[in-house]
Amino acid sequence: MTTTPTDSPPAGAARGRGAARPHPVTGRVSSLTYVLLCALLLFALGPLVLFAFSSLKTQSELATSPLSFPTSLRWSNFATAWEQANMGAGLLNSLIVVVGTVAGVCVIAGCAAYAMARLDLPGSGTFITYLLVSSSLPTQMFLVPLFYLWTKLNLYDSLFGLIVIYWGLFSPFATLLLRSFMITIPREFEEAARMDGAGELRVLFQVVLPNALPGFLTIALVTALSAYNEFLIAVTFIQDSSLLPVSTTFFTFQQGFTQDYTLIGAAGMIMVLPMLLLFLALQRRFIEGVSSSGLGGA
Amino acid sequence: MLPLIAINALVVLGPSLLAVYYSFTDWNGIGTAKWIGLHNYIELAGDAEFRNALWHNILWTIFFLVVPMAMGLFGAYALTRIRRFRLLFRVAYFLPYIVASVITAAIWENLLSPDVGIGEVLHLNFLGSQTLALPTVAFVNNWAWWGFLVVVFLAAMQGVNPNLYEAAALDGAGPFRQFWSITLPSIQPTFMFLGLMTIIWSFLSFDYVYVLTQGGPAGATDVLSTLLYREAFASLRAGYASAVGMVMALISGVVVAAYLVIRKRKDWAV
Structure with a gap:
């Protein structure tokens, strides 16, 4: 029941925080x-x-x-790789892309999930199915028209253009996850605040958002991981070598003139370490978020 | 809700509909598109490169339905039966999943390298060989993938009522028997979901092939997505590439539809 975030409560609530619960009969x-x-x-x-x-x-x-x-x-390998592969610029570009993507996805998915969880809109069942389908749609199918559309809109070869695509790709899933989280928050909280005379905005910022914070943290982590590691869109939409995010920066370095595996290793470690540390610090929430997706791509 | 619909229409829905249209044209990506009816699809049917790529996708699907699924089920089941270090194993198995595809590819390129790696010891050029390249790329992809399945299966298995195991143990059922008659039926929704998703993802698979072999040597690892990429951005045949994309969309469409029907019939919450 934790593979897609349709109607099930968030994974953590259902599984008792992944507490070790050995079968009583494991025996030897x-x-x-x-x-x-x-x-x-x-x-x-x-x-x-x-x-x-x-x-x-x-x-x-x-x-x-x-x-x-x-x-x-x-350690000098790291300094050499940092310089030769231009990892600093790559990490900075990725930081921009990840922050932009996460912020946008949180706003887009937050609004939509709140509306879906609270407003009882007609046809929301169909919309959920649409979101499910659209988040499992092959990117390659619309890659070609998207590419030429982006060229026309002057969004090609720009970090902002990349971020907008990530908004489109990652927000359907984030919405579903967040919605399944929000419907577990009792409505009484909001009603009580309204009784006390709080306006809608105050209800949103002082009641709903604080309660939904763990859900937002989960979608932020999942989205950050996807955006940081993404390759197909990044390699297609960014040409300018000063704008490459870290995944394509590393790829360019690895495919380039260097045959030095120690430097490739160092550049690779530079890319992996930030995500690795973030993962180890927040691994439980990471695993919950990603595994409740059933998404993520092979 | 409006921002979501707007961004989805701009990035996903709009270009998808355009792709449907372009697949019936001779568009090269820059000039005007001329309607040529089913011509692209007829050409696809007779295209040896297309059939070669499709065949590799089918082999790829079979590999991913068998190897990672078996590893994931085994890993998860074994983890439900141990008392200590369960969380440690879970984190460790999951770790390769968070490593970016480009890094995973580099790790294994170094490890298997015919100059300094396993390839040198065994005198094999894993990625340069006609026969070994495709299984090697699938193997590398699987390294980053199976741990994810362990985590998802484990979550599903932890939801199984422990009393069932207790009763089975009293009836004298061993671990294998318990797995077949209790675990597997209980996690059937998750199992089916991941099976169907595996099929979809197998037909979309791009990163590892593109990074490790670019479809080579001599088409030995070419799959639909790399064929599409080449047609669109190297041969500048955007219309034809869109038709390839339509075939991929059709395959995942059929799988998603099948899944939705099964889900409705069996009343699963997944």
């Missing part, structure tokens, strides 16, 4: 289970760890002992 757990789980753990983390190691080695060390812990940590 064969050590084989742990062995297999650890093998999967190695499969998931091993490549990341080796990638991190490679970013701190010299090229010759990587060639002779690719699997070992780096003997001396070559």
Whole structure:
């Protein structure tokens, strides 16, 4: 019941915050289970760890002992990669894109979700289905007309143009998620405030928004992750090398003249680390948000 | 609600409708579009590149319906049966999912490299070989994907009534039996949803192919989305590319429709 945010309450509420709740009958757990789980753990983390190691080695060390812990940590790889790959500009552009996208999606999805959760509009069931369909529509299908439309509107090769596309792509899902969160907030809160003479705006800002804050945080995280990692739209709509977000900055560097895997590793780590830290700090909310989506693309 | 409708119309609905129109034209993206009826679709039917790409999408779909689904189900089920470190495993499995596709591609390009990686040890050029390239790209994509399935399946499995397991255990059912007769039926809505979504995403898959092989070597990894991309932006055949897009939309349309029908019939809340 947590795969799409149609009518179910937010995942956290339903699952008791993912509390460990072992089956009463687990009894003896064969050590084989742990062995297999650890093998999967190695499969998931091993490549990341080796990638991190490679970013701190010299090229010759990587060639002779690719699997070992780096003997001396070559932090200078990071400085070199930062400069050669232009990662600073990429991160800055991505920061602009992520902040712009998240802010816009929160406003767009916030308004729509509030309207859908409270106004009992006719045809809202159809609209929900439309949003579901439109958030699983192939981007490639409308990519070509969108590209030429953007060229005409002078939105091609501009960060703002990229942000607007992300608004369109990410807001349907965010709306559904936020709506399913908002319908769990009791209406009595708002009615009580109205009885006390609060205007509609005050109700919105002092009652609804504070209560919906966790929902907003979830959609902000999911949207930020999607926008930061997005590749297809970014590579299609941004040509100017000074405007490339970090995903295409890294791609350009990797595809370019460099054959130095240690520098690719360092540039990659520079891109991964911000998201990794954010994820580790807020992993529970991340996992709830993303897994309640059933979206995200393969 | 208005901002949502406006932005959706501008970015999604409008261009989608335009794409339907352009697929019946010879538009090159810049000049005027001339109506040529079904010509693009007729050409598609006889296009060897198109059939090659479609076939790869089908293979890709089968791979993703089997390998990550099995890993996801196993991982999630195993996690419901352990007492310790469950959250730790969950976070670790999920971690590759938050890594950007371009980085994942680079990680595995380095690891498999025929110069310094596994490819050198095994004397194999994974991404340069006609036969190995497609499974390799799918494997790399799966690395970033299966942990997501573990998390979603685990959430569904934690909603299963524990009394059912208790009763089954009293009847002498082992872990495998319990999985088949209790877990799998109980999470059927989630299972079906992810299965159908897997089909849709398999036909849309772009990033890994584009970054790792660009459809090569010699079309060995070409899929519909890379074919579309090439037709639209390299060959400047926007009309023809739109027709490819229509085929992709049709496939996902059929899958979404099937899903909505099943959902209604079985009364699922998913």
